[in-house]
Amino acid sequence: MKKGSCLEVKGITKHFGGLYANDRIDFSVEEGEIVSIIGPNGAGKSTLFNCITGFYPPNSGKAFFFGEEITHRRADAICKMGVARTFQVVQIIGDMSVLENVTTGALLRYTKIGHAMKKAEEVLAFTGLGEKKDYLGTALTIADKKKLEVSMALATQPKLLMLDESMAGLTMVELRGMIDLTKRIREKGITLIVVEHVMEAVMEISDRVVVLNSGKKIMEGPPKEVVRHPGVIQAYLGERYVVSQ
Amino acid sequence: MQKLTLKQICSGLIALIAVGIFPLLTTNTFAQHVMILFFMFGMMGVAWNIMGGYAGMFSFGQVAFFGIGAYTSSYLLITYQVTPWVGLIVGGLVAALVGAAIGYPCSNLRGHYFAIASIAFGEIVRTHFNNWKLIGAAEGLSLPMLNEGFKNFMFHSSKLPYYYIMLAFLIISLLVCYLISTSKVGYYLRAIKESHDVAKVLGINVVRYRLIAIMTSAFLTAMAGTFYAQYVLYIDPESVMLLPISIQIVLISMLGGAGSVMGPVVGAAILLPISEVTRVWLGHKGTGVDMLIYGFLITLISVYQPKGVWGLFANMGKRAK
Amino acid sequence: MTEQLLQQVVNGLLIGFMYALIAIGLTLIWGVMNIVNFAHGDFLMVGMFASFWLYTLYGLDPIFSIPVCTALLFVMGVLIYRFVVSKVMSGPMLAQLVVTFGVSIFISNLAVYLWTPDFRLISQPLLSGTWVIGEVQLSIPKTVASMGSVITSLFVFLFLKKTKTGKAILATEMDREAALLMGINTERINSFSFGMGAALVGIAGAFLSTYYYIYPQVGGVFGTIAFCVVALGGFGSIEGAFIAGILVGLVQTLGGFFFDPAYKYAIVFMIYLITVWIRPQGLLGW
Numbered sequence: 001m002k003k004g005s006c007l008e009v010k011g012i013t014k015h016f017g018g019l020y021a022n023d024r025i026d027f028s029v030e031e032g033e034i035v036s037i038i039g040p041n042g043a044g045k046s047t048l049f050n051c052i053t054g055f056y057p058p059n060s061g062k063a064f065f066f067g068e069e070i071t072h073r074r075a076d077a078i079c080k081m082g083v084a085r086t087f088q089v090v091q092i093i094g095d096m097s098v099l100e101n102v103t104t105g106a107l108l109r110y111t112k113i114g115h116a117m118k119k120a121e122e123v124l125a126f127t128g129l130g131e132k133k134d135y136l137g138t139a140l141t142i143a144d145k146k147k148l149e150v151s152m153a154l155a156t157q158p159k160l161l162m163l164d165e166s167m168a169g170l171t172m173v174e175l176r177g178m179i180d181l182t183k184r185i186r187e188k189g190i191t192l193i194v195v196e197h198v199m200e201a202v203m204e205i206s207d208r209v210v211v212l213n214s215g216k217k218i219m220e221g222p223p224k225e226v227v228r229h230p231g232v233i234q235a236y237l238g239e240r241y242v243v244s245q
Numbered sequence: 246m247q248k249l250t251l252k253q254i255c256s257g258l259i260a261l262i263a264v265g266i267f268p269l270l271t272t273n274t275f276a277q278h279v280m281i282l283f284f285m286f287g288m289m290g291v292a293w294n295i296m297g298g299y300a301g302m303f304s305f306g307q308v309a310f311f312g313i314g315a316y317t318s319s320y321l322l323i324t325y326q327v328t329p330w331v332g333l334i335v336g337g338l339v340a341a342l343v344g345a346a347i348g349y350p351c352s353n354l355r356g357h358y359f360a361i362a363s364i365a366f367g368e369i370v371r372t373h374f375n376n377w378k379l380i381g382a383a384e385g386l387s388l389p390m391l392n393e394g395f396k397n398f399m400f401h402s403s404k405l406p407y408y409y410i411m412l413a414f415l416i417i418s419l420l421v422c423y424l425i426s427t428s429k430v431g432y433y434l435r436a437i438k439e440s441h442d443v444a445k446v447l448g449i450n451v452v453r454y455r456l457i458a459i460m461t462s463a464f465l466t467a468m469a470g471t472f473y474a475q476y477v478l479y480i481d482p483e484s485v486m487l488l489p490i491s492i493q494i495v496l497i498s499m500l501g502g503a504g505s506v507m508g509p510v511v512g513a514a515i516l517l518p519i520s521e522v523t524r525v526w527l528g529h530k531g532t533g534v535d536m537l538i539y540g541f542l543i544t545l546i547s548v549y550q551p552k553g554v555w556g557l558f559a560n561m562g563k564r565a566k
Numbered sequence: 567m568t569e570q571l572l573q574q575v576v577n578g579l580l581i582g583f584m585y586a587l588i589a590i591g592l593t594l595i596w597g598v599m600n601i602v603n604f605a606h607g608d609f610l611m612v613g614m615f616a617s618f619w620l621y622t623l624y625g626l627d628p629i630f631s632i633p634v635c636t637a638l639l640f641v642m643g644v645l646i647y648r649f650v651v652s653k654v655m656s657g658p659m660l661a662q663l664v665v666t667f668g669v670s671i672f673i674s675n676l677a678v679y680l681w682t683p684d685f686r687l688i689s690q691p692l693l694s695g696t697w698v699i700g701e702v703q704l705s706i707p708k709t710v711a712s713m714g715s716v717i718t719s720l721f722v723f724l725f726l727k728k729t730k731t732g733k734a735i736l737a738t739e740m741d742r743e744a745a746l747l748m749g750i751n752t753e754r755i756n757s758f759s760f761g762m763g764a765a766l767v768g769i770a771g772a773f774l775s776t777y778y779y780i781y782p783q784v785g786g787v788f789g790t791i792a793f794c795v796v797a798l799g800g801f802g803s804i805e806g807a808f809i810a811g812i813l814v815g816l817v818q819t820l821g822g823f824f825f826d827p828a829y830k831y832a833i834v835f836m837i838y839l840i841t842v843w844i845r846p847q848g849l850l851g852w
Contacts, residue, residue, distance in 0.1 A: 053446075054445075055442070055445070074445075074450075075445035075446065076444070076445045076446075076447075076448045076449055076450050076451070079445070079446060079447065079448035080448045084446070085446055086446075087442065087446075091440055091442055091443045091446070092439075092443070093435065093436055093439040093440075093443060094439060095435065095438075095439065095504075096435060096439075100432065103432060104432045104433065104435075104436050104447055105447045107429045107432055107433070107447075108447060108448040108449075111429060113427065113428065113429065113432070116429075152447060153446070156447060156448055297660070303659070303660055303663055305663075347839075350839065350840075350842075350843035351839070351842065351843065353846060354842060354846065356659055357596075357600075357602045357659075357663065357801075358797065358801075358842060358846065360602070360663055361602070361793045361794075361797060361838070362838070362839055362842055364790060364793070365790070365793075365794065365835035365836075365838050365839055366835075366839070368790060368831065368832065368835055369832045369835045369836060369839075372828070372829060372831060372832040373829075373832065375828070376826070376828045376829065488786075489671075492664075492667055492671075495660075495663075495664060496664060496667075499660050499661070499664055503660055533674075533675035533676075533677075533678030533679045533683075533782075534675075534679055536671055536674075536675040536678075537671075537672060537675040537676055537679055539671060539675075540668050540669070540670070540671030540672030540673075540674075540675055541668070541672050542668070543664060543665070543667060543668030543671060543672075544650055544665055544668030544669055544672060545668075546664075546668075547654055547657070547661040547662075547664045547665035547668055548650060548653045548654055548657075548661075548665065551654065551657045551658050551660065551661030552658065
């Protein structure tokens with residue numbers, strides 16, 4: 001096991017009946033990296049997230065966070081250790097204001113509401129939602145909800161942030177904002193694993209890209225190499241495109 | 246949940262004073278009785294709210310805790326001459342433990358599933374008490390007529406002491422609810438209500454906080470049960486274990502506004518006089534008219550004011566914005 | 567001893583088929599529109615009283631009053647859906663839970679007001695008496711009622727799988743949005759399903775009235791048991807409700823036989839709690 005690895009995933013396998021959503025997935029992420037996980041729909045990307053973060057118990061395989069095993073731990077315990085994540089379908093607390101939402105996240109590290117709220121305001125200033133702090137969760141646009149979800153995750157002061165399709169459904173302007181936010185998060189020293197479909201974002205932010213298809217990892221490497229790889233092209237676009245290259 | 250504003254504190258004090266001097270202004274014992282029941286159901290509504298309005302665990306089985314409290318303190322009084330004040334605490338603890346025991350396996354139940362489980366729980370407890378010879382089974386328990394006084398938690402000549410004690414209990418439960426709502430526990434319960442996934446991802450131990458809510462709610466509800474036993478001096482499964490009591494508790498919170506501290510009190514203030522008055526005027530013939538009206542009201546409220554009345558009051562001051 | 571056991575098994579099956587029919591109506595309503603109908607037991611009561619009054623006032627035997635009960639309860643269900651339930655569909659969950667309680671209290675006390683709380687019985691149904699097969703006694707009304715329930719359940723399966731409306735109901739159950747996109751009028755399906763659920767339990771009431779006491783609060787226990795059956799079988803699953811109904815009937819009689827008859831319902835409720843602990847979606851639910 002590499003020393004200093006932020007996250008190490010070894011042989012994670014998850015099947016539902018006969019369907020192997022994750023089939024012996026191996027990869028590791030160094031501290032400070034941004035690693036993107038890509039793959040066609042149904043490749044098993046969100047399942048992998050769920051296995052790592054304690055939402056599904058994997059059938060076999062292990063995951064390590066800075067050397068400590070996190071497989072089969074409870075999801076909230078993994079969060080306490082410093083792993084935060086967002087969901088493919090954005091999850092926020094609709095009945096609370098933006099500030100209250102983020103405060104709930106901050107309460108992981110503070111007991112007093114006052115301190116947690118102050119931390120929450122800092123986080124909101126960082127992510128750019130400060131002006132909307134009194135808006136009710138249900139009143140936000142989808143882009144702001146995604147930003148809120150990221151803010152809540154950041155409030156738990158993670159060392160590793162796992163984003164599940166945060167760029168989906170955004171306009172050009174919103175996308176640019178999210179890409180910049182991701183870079184600023186990395187500048188703060190937080191490692192990022194990002195599941196993404198929006199290729200221009202992947203190309204711009206990733207140090208490395210891991211490609212999944214039908215439950216298996218088919219390739220990993222720097223973004224420019226990955227997109228030219230025949231296996232990757234075939235997975236996304238089918239054989240004819242590979243031949244035509 | 247915001248901290249109280251000066252305006253709110255002042256109106257609260259005025260209401261408190263009004264309620265405090267009310268029984269001194271009237272000798273109508275029925276009115277005093279209605280107020281006592283209002284306080285009691287208000288307290289149980291507030292207790293329910295901690296589980297239901299805040300944490301999203303809509304319990305239709307609160308009456309089980311009420312009965313456990315009543316029976317525990319009464320049994321200890323009758324058999325071991327334990328003062329009801331100690332019985333009160335013990336009853337609360339027993340109820341909390343039972344709540345935790347049933348709450349744990351139901352940790353992942355939400356919405357309708359949890360509601361039905363709570364009904365099943367209430368009915369199981371009632372059946373058990375109906376058949377448990379140790380505590381009188383269907384015949385119930387009659388409390389001994391002791392000398393009147395604070396120590397014995399029994400007053401024969403006037404309802405006034407009961408009035409003030411129940412009011413004090415209500416205030417205690419409101420304080421507990423307020424403290425929860427403005428603390429980490431309150432935030433966490435509201436997150437749990439929204440979604441277990443959101444809660445987990447923010448590092449919240451869902452099971453632990455749900456149990457905290459259940460145990461607090463159970464303890465407070467059991468306190469009301471002990472009070473009731475000391476008030477009427479006779480309890481049996483038919484009077485302290487029935488499902489309709491649970492439904493009334495839910496209704497009060499819903500009518501007043503689940504999820505706000507004062508909501509259940511408002512709901513109780515509206516509903517108790519109505520249900521007591523209709524019961525006395527219309528119910529004694531056994532024709533069921535009082536319950537008919539009650540059922541109609543419940544339906545009406547669910548359709549037209551499901552978020553409760555408290556929201557209307559709270560917004561009246563803000564409408565100018 | 568074995569004859570008594572066999573007797574209890576038979577009794578369990580007989581009551582189980584009745585529970586199955588009652589539960590099918592409930593699970594249909596739940597599956598289609600996510601409403602737990604706490605008034606379901608009271609619909610049963612209305613069916614029983616309808617059958618009783620048709621017998622007492624017009625001499626119509628319960629078996630023949632089934633079509634009337636079906637129609638009556640269907641209309642009642644549709645009206646209650648249209649004027650009450652549909653209005654809380656978009657409201658908070660708490661309102662959805664409480665509203666059918668309100669309907670339940672209203673209906674059962676309306677019955678008290680109109681007909682007094684007295685217990686009634688249909689004294690001379692067409693089918694009465696007992697079959698004796700070996701050591702086992704089969705009460706004829708109970709057996710007819712149970713077989714009737716089985717046949718009705720079969721009709722429901724066929725209706726849902728083979729007719730256009732039935733398939734539309736199944737589609738709405740499985741994925742409401744997809745059904746809408748396919749042009750299914752989900753609001754009408756809701757009305758229809760609520761009416762159908764009520765009608766089914768009305769039929770069960772007619773059957774039940776041939777041998778059970780009829781009184782305004784009779785819906786209470788049957789209603790609560792129906793929830794346990796539905797939860798055990800899996801909310802939304804018709805087949806699940808059928809199987810679970812039989813299981814619950816058996817648990818009730820055998821549990822009462824081996825432990826204490828006074829606890830027979832408590833045992834059923836315990837089974838519910840254990841089931842949702844171990845397998846929250848029930849036996850066949852999704």
